[in-house]
Amino acid sequence: MTTTTKFEDAAPRGHAQAGMRGVMVPVLIGTLTGAIFVTVFLTLFHAPTPHRLPLGVVGTVEAVQARLDAQRPGAFTLTSFADAQRATEAIQRREIYGALLQNEGKVLVAGANGPSVTATVSQALQGQRVEDVLPSSAGDTAGLSTFYAGFGVVLAGFLFGQISYGMAPRLALRSRLLSIGIFGVLNGVLVALISSGLNALPGNVVLLALVVALVATAVAAATVTIIRLAGPVGTTISSVLLLILGNATGGGTLPVAYLPEWLQWVSGVLPVGVGVRAIKGVSYFQNDGLVVGLLVLAAWIAVCAGVLFLKDRRVQLAG
Numbered sequence: 001m002t003t004t005t006k007f008e009d010a011a012p013r014g015h016a017q018a019g020m021r022g023v024m025v026p027v028l029i030g031t032l033t034g035a036i037f038v039t040v041f042l043t044l045f046h047a048p049t050p051h052r053l054p055l056g057v058v059g060t061v062e063a064v065q066a067r068l069d070a071q072r073p074g075a076f077t078l079t080s081f082a083d084a085q086r087a088t089e090a091i092q093r094r095e096i097y098g099a100l101l102q103n104e105g106k107v108l109v110a111g112a113n114g115p116s117v118t119a120t121v122s123q124a125l126q127g128q129r130v131e132d133v134l135p136s137s138a139g140d141t142a143g144l145s146t147f148y149a150g151f152g153v154v155l156a157g158f159l160f161g162q163i164s165y166g167m168a169p170r171l172a173l174r175s176r177l178l179s180i181g182i183f184g185v186l187n188g189v190l191v192a193l194i195s196s197g198l199n200a201l202p203g204n205v206v207l208l209a210l211v212v213a214l215v216a217t218a219v220a221a222a223t224v225t226i227i228r229l230a231g232p233v234g235t236t237i238s239s240v241l242l243l244i245l246g247n248a249t250g251g252g253t254l255p256v257a258y259l260p261e262w263l264q265w266v267s268g269v270l271p272v273g274v275g276v277r278a279i280k281g282v283s284y285f286q287n288d289g290l291v292v293g294l295l296v297l298a299a300w301i302a303v304c305a306g307v308l309f310l311k312d313r314r315v316q317l318a319g
Contacts, residue, residue, distance in 0.1 A: 029236055036240055040248045044259060050120060051264075052077045053257040054095065056087045059102025068124060076124060084108070088133045094285040097255065100125040110134035112284040114143025116254060134284060139199030146283065147252025149191055149201060150215070150276045156187060157216050158243055161223025162235055173312050177305060180220045188213025203283040207290065211282060214297035215275035219246075221304035222271065228311055246272035251280075268292075271300055 053076050057064050061080045068076045079096060081087040087099035091110050098121030099108045107127030109118045112134045122130050136143050160183050164176065171179075192209035195201035201208060219242055226241070227234035249259055250272040256264050267273030278293030 033236060033239055033244075037244050040244055044248055044263075045253065048116070048254055048258045050075045050255075050257050051259070051261050053097055053120070053255070054079065055121065055125065056081045056090055056096040056099035056108075057102065058082070058084055058087055058099065064100060064102075064125070072124070092134050092286060094281065094288045097121055097257075098125060100127055105129065106131055108133050110284075112136045112140075112143065112280075113255065114253075116143075136284075137199050137202045140201070144253065145195065145200035146276055146280050147247075147250070149195055149212070149279060150250055150252050150272055151247050153187055153191060153212055153216050153275075154219050154242055154246060154272050157183075157219030158223050158238060160216075160220045161227060161238065164220070165224050165227045173308055176224065176308070180217055180224065183220055184213045184217030187216035201279065201283045207282045207287070208279065211275060211278045211290070211293060211297075214294065214301070215271055218271040218275075218297045218300040218304075221301050221308075225304040225307050228308060242270070242272065246270045249273055250276040252276045269296070271297055 049072070051074060055076050056079050058081050061078045065076075065078045068078070079090075081090065081099065084099075084101050084104075087096070087101070088108060090096045091099060091108060094110075097110065097113055097117055100106075101108065105128040107122055107125045107130045109121050109130060109132055111118055111132040114136070118130075118132070139145070160180075164171075164179060168176075188209040188211075191212045192201075192205050195208065196205050222242060223234075223238040226238040230237055245266065249256070249263060249266045249270065251267055252272075256267045256273070256277075259267070267277070274289065274293040274296040277289035278287075281288035281290050281293075
């Protein structure tokens with residue numbers, strides 16, 4: 001007696017694309033995605049300039065603001081502080097990115113913001129001396145560890161979503177959510193341990209693992225949801241939205257203030273932007289952006305789970 005086993009989550013058999021369609025569709029999609037990547041990143045970062053980057057002044061704000069506006073209109077916005085201690089505390093909370101102590105001719109900066117930001121602030125405020133009140137860790141001298149960690153997690157989440165749906169398009173929702181959750185937790189723990197071991201991202205390891213886990217989960221869930229709704233083209237949509245636009249506006253290489261003002265809001269909506277800010281905050285800036293990041297990431301996960309549930313329910317009722 002011969003038995004046949006049916007795998008419910010096996011990928012459906014597709015028809016091979018023949019002729020010019022099978023040749024050109026992958027070419028066009030791949031070329032378009034690459035062109036979008038190059039266009040977005042070069043447009044935003046070929047000559048980066050700040051837009052209302054917040055700075056502080058201990059002294060006369062009006063004169064400094066007038067000089068900065070004459071040199072680079074709209075690039076900086078100044079706040080007055082009573083003394084150096086208050087200005088330093090604001091830098092360490094990432095409320096401002098640097099401060100000029102007029103009476104001392106000194107500029108306070110945070111090396112944790114990266115060399116490019118330090119150079120921008122130092123040149124703009126023109127102090128005789130520069131003091132780093134919050135240096136980057138010994139394992140993050142270029143200030144890019146946050147970007148690399150964020151990009152790696154987003155890439156992993158995108159690949160997970162693509163592979164998960166490709167291998168098991170009819171996987172039960174409970175099992176799919178379990179898979180996404182396990183993926184997120186593993187990524188959170190591994191990235192936190194690796195980053196901490198290399199001293200690339202200092203700070204509370206548990207909080208770092210929590211943020212990274214939520215970023216990985218949110219990106220994976222979003223990718224699966226987009227593909228579930230849009231079909232094969234969902235892979236391209238999720239790559240443009242999460243990998244390209246998300247990382248370009250995430251603030252990992254340069255602060256969000258370096259983005260055009262009309263685009264800055266994207267960083268506070270997509271998982272990459274809120275995740276990167278929270279990771280940076282946990283690592284250096286007294287948990288700046290942590291609470292907002294956790295809430296936004298949790299909302300992404302909840303909404304994606306709800307959409308997947310409704311989609312599956314609708315298919316069941318239709319069948």
